[in-house]
Amino acid sequence: MHRFYPLLRVFGALLIGFSFCLAVPMALSWYVGDGAHSAFDEAFVATLACGLGLFVSLYRERREMKVRDGFLLVVLLWTVLPFFASLPLYLQLDMSFTDAYFEATSGLTATGSTVISGLDRLPLSINFWRTFMHWIGGMGVVVLAVAILPLLGIGGRQMFKAEVPGPMKESSLTPRIAETAKGLWGVYLILTIACAFSLWAFGMEPWDAVMHAFTTLGLGGFSSKDASLGYYASFEIEVTVMFFALLSGINYATHFLVLHGRSLAPYRRDPELPYFFGVLAISILALTFYLLALGTFDTFGTALRYVAFHSISLATSLGLATTDYGQWPFFAQIWMLFLGSFIACSGSTGGGVKMIRAMILYKQVYRELLRAMHPSAIWPVRIRGAVIPQNVLTGVMAFGFVYSVSMVTLTLLMVASGLDIVTAFSAVVATLNNTGPGLNLVGPAATFAVLNDFQTWVCTFAMLLGRLEIFTLLVVLTPAFWRK
Amino acid sequence: MGFALTMLVPLGLSWLWQDGATSAYDEAFWLSFGTGLGLWWAARHATTDLKVRDGFLMVVMVWTLLPVYASLPLMLQLDISFTDAYFEAVSGLTTTGATVLANLDTLPISINLWRGMLVWLGGMGLIVLAVAVLPLLGIGGRQMFKAETPGPMKDAQLTPRMTHTAKGLWAVYAAITCACALAFKWAGMDWFDATMHAFTTMGLGGFSSHDASFGFWDAPAIEAVAIFFMLLAGINFATHFLAVHGRSLKPYRHDPEVGWYLAVVIGSVFGIAIYLTVLDIYPDFGTALRFAAFNVVSIATTTGFANTDYNLWPAFAPLWMLFLSSFATSAGSTGGGIKMMRAIILFKQVYRELMRAMHPNAVWPVRVGGIPVERKILFAVLAFGFIYMVAVAALTLLMSLSGLDTITAFSAVIASINNTGPGLNQVGPATTFAILNDFQTWICTFAMLLGRLEIFTLLVVLTPAFWRK
Numbered sequence: 001m002h003r004f005y006p007l008l009r010v011f012g013a014l015l016i017g018f019s020f021c022l023a024v025p026m027a028l029s030w031y032v033g034d035g036a037h038s039a040f041d042e043a044f045v046a047t048l049a050c051g052l053g054l055f056v057s058l059y060r061e062r063r064e065m066k067v068r069d070g071f072l073l074v075v076l077l078w079t080v081l082p083f084f085a086s087l088p089l090y091l092q093l094d095m096s097f098t099d100a101y102f103e104a105t106s107g108l109t110a111t112g113s114t115v116i117s118g119l120d121r122l123p124l125s126i127n128f129w130r131t132f133m134h135w136i137g138g139m140g141v142v143v144l145a146v147a148i149l150p151l152l153g154i155g156g157r158q159m160f161k162a163e164v165p166g167p168m169k170e171s172s173l174t175p176r177i178a179e180t181a182k183g184l185w186g187v188y189l190i191l192t193i194a195c196a197f198s199l200w201a202f203g204m205e206p207w208d209a210v211m212h213a214f215t216t217l218g219l220g221g222f223s224s225k226d227a228s229l230g231y232y233a234s235f236e237i238e239v240t241v242m243f244f245a246l247l248s249g250i251n252y253a254t255h256f257l258v259l260h261g262r263s264l265a266p267y268r269r270d271p272e273l274p275y276f277f278g279v280l281a282i283s284i285l286a287l288t289f290y291l292l293a294l295g296t297f298d299t300f301g302t303a304l305r306y307v308a309f310h311s312i313s314l315a316t317s318l319g320l321a322t323t324d325y326g327q328w329p330f331f332a333q334i335w336m337l338f339l340g341s342f343i344a345c346s347g348s349t350g351g352g353v354k355m356i357r358a359m360i361l362y363k364q365v366y367r368e369l370l371r372a373m374h375p376s377a378i379w380p381v382r383i384r385g386a387v388i389p390q391n392v393l394t395g396v397m398a399f400g401f402v403y404s405v406s407m408v409t410l411t412l413l414m415v416a417s418g419l420d421i422v423t424a425f426s427a428v429v430a431t432l433n434n435t436g437p438g439l440n441l442v443g444p445a446a447t448f449a450v451l452n453d454f455q456t457w458v459c460t461f462a463m464l465l466g467r468l469e470i471f472t473l474l475v476v477l478t479p480a481f482w483r484k
Numbered sequence: 485m486g487f488a489l490t491m492l493v494p495l496g497l498s499w500l501w502q503d504g505a506t507s508a509y510d511e512a513f514w515l516s517f518g519t520g521l522g523l524w525w526a527a528r529h530a531t532t533d534l535k536v537r538d539g540f541l542m543v544v545m546v547w548t549l550l551p552v553y554a555s556l557p558l559m560l561q562l563d564i565s566f567t568d569a570y571f572e573a574v575s576g577l578t579t580t581g582a583t584v585l586a587n588l589d590t591l592p593i594s595i596n597l598w599r600g601m602l603v604w605l606g607g608m609g610l611i612v613l614a615v616a617v618l619p620l621l622g623i624g625g626r627q628m629f630k631a632e633t634p635g636p637m638k639d640a641q642l643t644p645r646m647t648h649t650a651k652g653l654w655a656v657y658a659a660i661t662c663a664c665a666l667a668f669k670w671a672g673m674d675w676f677d678a679t680m681h682a683f684t685t686m687g688l689g690g691f692s693s694h695d696a697s698f699g700f701w702d703a704p705a706i707e708a709v710a711i712f713f714m715l716l717a718g719i720n721f722a723t724h725f726l727a728v729h730g731r732s733l734k735p736y737r738h739d740p741e742v743g744w745y746l747a748v749v750i751g752s753v754f755g756i757a758i759y760l761t762v763l764d765i766y767p768d769f770g771t772a773l774r775f776a777a778f779n780v781v782s783i784a785t786t787t788g789f790a791n792t793d794y795n796l797w798p799a800f801a802p803l804w805m806l807f808l809s810s811f812a813t814s815a816g817s818t819g820g821g822i823k824m825m826r827a828i829i830l831f832k833q834v835y836r837e838l839m840r841a842m843h844p845n846a847v848w849p850v851r852v853g854g855i856p857v858e859r860k861i862l863f864a865v866l867a868f869g870f871i872y873m874v875a876v877a878a879l880t881l882l883m884s885l886s887g888l889d890t891i892t893a894f895s896a897v898i899a900s901i902n903n904t905g906p907g908l909n910q911v912g913p914a915t916t917f918a919i920l921n922d923f924q925t926w927i928c929t930f931a932m933l934l935g936r937l938e939i940f941t942l943l944v945v946l947t948p949a950f951w952r953k
Contacts, residue, residue, distance in 0.1 A: 068842060152841060290885075331885040338881065361870055368867040372621060372944050373537060390859065391840075397866035398837040401830055404873045412807065416759075416800040421891050475841050 005061040007069045011076055012054025018081055019047035021136055022129075025088070029125035036092045036123035043087035050084070068481070070152050074144065075476045078464055082108050085133055092126055098453045102460050107133030109467035110141060110349055112221020112319035112436030113427075113459065115449040119226050124207060127224040131211040134220030135192065138349040139185055141218075141467065142252045146347045147180045149469060187255045192217045195244040202236040212320075216244045219349040221319025221436035228444070230322040235305065238322060242312045249276065249316035251347035271384040272345040272355040283339060284311045287332050294329055307332075315339035317351040319436025326443035333439050337426060340435040351434030351466050353403050360388060360396045402470055407432055410462050417454050427451070431462040519553075537950070539621050543613065544945045547933055551577055554602055561595055567922045574929050576602025578936035579610065579818055581690020581788035581905030582896075582928065584918040588695050593676060596693040600680035603689030604661065607818040608654055610936065611721045615816045616649045618938060656724045661686045664713040671705040685713045688818040690788025690905035697913070698778065698791040707778045707791060718745060718785040720816035740853035741814040741824040748812055748824075753780045756801050763798055776801075784808035786820040788905020795912035802908050806895060809904045810872075820903030820935050822872050828852055829865045871939055876901060879931050886923050896920070900931035 026040035065073070086104035090097060099115045106113045107130055119127065196213035200206055211224050225231035229241060247255070250273065257266035267273060288300065288307045297303035306323055313320050314336040325333060342358040344350020353361075360381065367379045380387040407428055414424035419441070426438030427448070437444040442451070448459060465473055475481055554577060555569035562569075568584045575582045576599055588596065665682035669675060677693055684691045694700035698707060716724075719742055726735035736742050757769065757776035766772035775792050782789045783805035794802050811827040813819025829852060836848045849856035857865075876897055883893035888910070895907030896917070906913040911920070917928060934942055944950055 067844070071841075330890060331881065334881060334884060334890065338877065364863065365867045365871050365874075368864055369940060369944050369947055370949060371864075372540075372940055373950060394833065394862065394866070395837055395840075397863070397870060398834045401866060401869050402834045402837075404870075405834075408807065412800065412804060415803055418798070421799055421803065421894075425890075471838060471841055475838050478838055480839065481842060 004072070005058050006063045007065070007073055007076075008054055009058040009061050010065070010073060011080075012051050012056075012058065014077065015047060015051030015081075015084070016055060017051075018084065018136075019044055019051055021132070022047055022084070022088070025125040025129040025132060028128055029123065032124055034123035034125055036088070036125045039088040039091035040125065040129075042091060043084065046087060047084040067152060070148065071472055071475050071481070074148060074152075074468060074472055077140070078105075078108065078468055085129075088126065088129055092123065096453070098456050099449070102448065102456050103130070104133065105460050105463050106431075106436075107131075107220065107222065108137040108140070109434050109463045110134050110137040110218040110220040110317075111351075111431060111434040111463045111467075112215070113431055113438075113442070113448045113463070114222060114436075115447055115451075115456070117226060117447050117449065119224055122224075127222075128207065128211060130222045131214040131218075131220070131224070134218035134222055135214035136218075137220065137467075138218030138248075139188060141349050142184050142188060142347065143181045144468075146184060146251075146253050149472070152472065183256050183260070184252045187252055187259055188217065190259075191244065191247060191255075195240065198240045198244075199237060202240060203234060204232065204237065212241070213244075215320065216241050216318065217248050217349065219245065219248050219316055219318045219344070219351075219434075221313075221317075223320060228321045229309075233322070238305070238309050241318075241320060242309060245312055245316045245318045246280075248318075249344045249348045249350045251345045252349075253347050254345075269384070270345075271359070275359060276343060276345055276355050279339070279343060280311065280315055283315070283335065284308050287311060287335065291328065291332060296328055311336055311339065314435055315343040316348075317344055317433055317435040319430075321437065321444040324443070324445040326439060326445055337429050337433075337435065337439070340433045341429065351432075353400060356383070357396050357399060359383060360393065361400050364393060364397060399469070399471065402474070403432075406462070406465055406470060410458055413458055414455055417452070417458075419451075419455060427455070427459055428462055431459045432466040434463060434466050539617065540941055540944050540950070543617060543621075543937060543941055546609065547574075547577065547937060557598055558595065561592065565922075567925050568918070571917065571925050571929050572599070573602060574932050575905075576689065576691065577606035577609070578820075578903050578932045579603050579606045579687040579689040579786075580820070580900060580903040580932045580936075581684065582900060582907075582911075582917050582932070583691060583905075584916055584920075584925070586695065586916055586918065588693055591693070596691075597676070597680055599691045600683035600689075600693075603687035603691055604683035605687075606689065607687030607717075608657060610818060611653050611657060611816065612650045615653060615720075615722050618941070621941065652725050652729070653721045656721055656728055657686065659728075660713070660716060660724070664709070667709045667713070668706065671709045672701065672703055673706060681710070682713075685710055685787065685789075686717050686818065688714065688717050688785055688787045688813070688820075688903075690782070690786075692789060698789050702791070704774060707774070710789060711777060711781045714781050714785045714787050714789075715746070715749070717787075718749075718813040718817050718819050720814040721818075722816050723814075738853070739814070740828065744828060745812055745814055745824050748808065749781060749784050752784065752804065752808055753777045756780055756804065759801060760797065765797060780805055780808070783904055783906075784812045785817075786813060786902050786904040788899075790906060790913035793912065793914040795908055795914060799908075802895075802912075806898050806902075806904065806908070809902045810898065820901075822869060825852070826865050826868060829857060829862065830869050833862060833866065868938070868940065871943075872901075875931075875934060875939060879927055882927055883924055886921070886927075888920075888924065896924070896928055897931055900928040901935035903932060903935050 022040060022044045026037060026044050029037035029040050082101055082104035085108060086097070086100035089095065089103055090100035093116065095115070102113075102115055105111070112134070116122070192213050195216055196209045199212055200209035204212065208224055212229075214220070215222050223229065229238065251270060254266050254270045258264060284304070284307055288303045291297050291303050291307060292300060297306065306325070309322055310325050312318070317340050325336070341352040342355060344352055344354060346354040346356045360383065363381045363383075367381055370379055371377065381393060382388065410428045410432070411425045414428060415421055419427075422439055423441040426440060427442045430436055430438040430442070442448050448456065451459065551570055551573035555566070555573035558564065558572055559566060559569035562585070564584070571584055574580070581603070585591065661682050664685055665678045668678035668681055673681065680693050683689075692698070698710060719736075720739060723735045723739045723742065727733060753773070753776050757773040760766055760772040760776060761769045766775065775794075778789070778791050779794045786809045794805070810821040811824060813821060813823060815823040815825040829850060832850045832852070836850055839848050840846065850862060851857065879897040879901070880894045883897060884890055888896070891908055892910040895909060896911045899905055899907040899911070911917050917925065920928065
């Protein structure tokens, strides 16, 4: 146990920081007097006390963090913080711990699946907290993806480490995590403010504008309305959300380089962007024609508007909705969920396997085809001219495989517990990709409240698995990790 | 380039067609014999050595053109469309067992025999394909079985020349088939059914001469015989050959797949039996075990017989069975899916990545049966696993695009690409694939070929680079 003290000390410090995040909705609750302040008071005090207790009692335990500590810290953060984050929900709303923890995990992993209905009647501070969790989660995800996972070498992420020659090198930014984090968070904050002001300018209430800006930039999906964005039925608001969701689906390191260098060149050099936009644009057009042909919509304009919004919302793993697309022909729904599993760029707040891995997987398969014809030829896999090292390749392929296996296994578990296949599969895909709404019983017009406790925990696990890029969580679960 | 291989086609064809009993067979026989002879005559002077590229084309041609001829008797005799007849023939020759025909009990005997024979011949073809041809082509890590690998794998190579290998394997295959037919007769089938079901059992096909499949007899003895031989056919025939050749059971112990294969299948049998008992589907554990054992083994080994409509079981059970079919059978058996060997390698590779995440600089070779697996093979296996899943996802999307419900679409694709046979819901064990429209039938046909030719073989031939000089 002793060897974990330095790690727990750092964790205590982070917990203190997190308690100040809780102070924000607390202050809001006092200010507007929505009756939820006692719940936030207690949650704030409990979090602060735990954090201080850990930090003070272990104050002398300092040492350099090792790779193994890194894994444990990341896993601790994403499993224990939701516990504290769920306290206000648990105390204020009459819900079980299972549901509250699910909701908080959904918030902090920027998933957006909810078990709460009647959102319009919730206290303002509770809704604010739900979306604020997305935003904090998004901050964490950006740093995790750009700075921490590459160091841990998860699923080929070491590609982004400084050793790799060529264009990737610039993406590693400044070597130290703290510096990187500050730079990325600056960009994140600027985009959020821009989004909030745009939403406000197009007619949202100020608080709603802030909350939906949080949700959009974190690519979460919580809304303060049961009808989600459909409540506003405003074309301008939809376009704004689409625009910022697309921005947030791009690598924040690229955004940073653009702002830093005041030039658009980094966008051109980003290998993921052409595919990100290309696949989305083709999907949107194709689905629009498909729905027009099947008579779901009357005019091209309407079809395009709804298809564009939901394709972007689900593909970037946002999960807001303006209509019940559960009524659309089945193919359209499945296709949009499918997009969510790979479209978002690495280093964005989106989920799934990420575009760069999808590209590498595709190229590797093509290479195997060529190698079958010419067994002795050497075909390096290249991304933008840079040769991908072998261990990155195996890492990416193993990631793709274990991602699919997780999906299948968790779906089987859900089906074994009595759900129908479509609900089970879509719930797993939506949570593993951190998208939000699934299909059928957990579709956009319903909530995850229909699941029983066991199924809710499976979904909670899937959200964590997806957000921590599977390996991070699995490593900590192996016996070898705990051996001396 | 393709001249030499066209010579081989008639050879195969001419002996395939020796049971022309009715006029349908007469016509089909003369047509295929004529085409074959014509091709052979035209190309008789072109006897160059076959190259790797020819090998790909040859394999693809055998599995796409033979069904055309094989479908002739069905089309001529049974008033069905070419699409359906071709589907049925592909289903036979790929040992899938998905059928579009209903009222099997009233079909002419020779048609049912022909369906059974298609499966059996398909099984013969693919044992040789799996043990001798694909390793040479290096498909999805199959080169592992090539002679270069040291250690126990080397024995699995048998005799170096393909024809010798083929003869040895076919002898074992034929011997086990005879034993199976005799056992079926002994257990209570009549001679015709015993022969036909021995064919489809050993080919792990799943065609039956009865609509109710094994439910027709409702006899535990017959089911037990079928279970035993299905399990046998799910093991690498090279291992069988070595066991028979050396008169020892040791090769089974050395085979890295057998242990996992039996453990997974038998574990699932008991798991499902308990699951069904707990949910009160069957009154007592014995009955549950009987039905679970037969259907789980049948689907997991990609045979596709049924003795009850398991589609009525809770969704988890049939889904799990289909899931098993995607990886349980051994490489070199007549089963389908990605094969147990690849599943083992994939699993070990993932575990290695986990270890490497903790110790980035350590070297962890992936070992199977004590031998480190080459990097090249690792890549090929990983790519195979990935493209297999992509193929399942893509074909399911296509099927659901054409208007099927998700479960039917997904299960039809899985059942076809694994060469299992029956799916779920609308294509479940109590129904046939006849409800699919032409487009969907062709997708399933494509999926069966894709699965049988281990995806890459077919994809390679479809790339433009293949056709460049």
